[in-house]
Amino acid sequence: MLSNIGVPGLIIILVLALLIFGPSKLPEVGKAFGKTIRAFKDGTKDLLDDAESKSSK
Numbered sequence: 749m750l751s752n753i754g755v756p757g758l759i760i761i762l763v764l765a766l767l768i769f770g771p772s773k774l775p776e777v778g779k780a781f782g783k784t785i786r787a788f789k790d791g792t793k794d795l796l797d798d799a800e801s802k803s804s805k
Contacts, residue, residue: 769777
């Protein structure tokens, strides 16, 4: 689904985010989004590692 966005779609999303949050809040929103994605990746990695360790027993 997200692979069909393309460059024009990303530009529209960034402009909308700038209008909604304003230029001063945008870096904070980006930082929070990055932390959320990192936590999600770490959680899925832990789940995959647990599944692999249980299947190898």
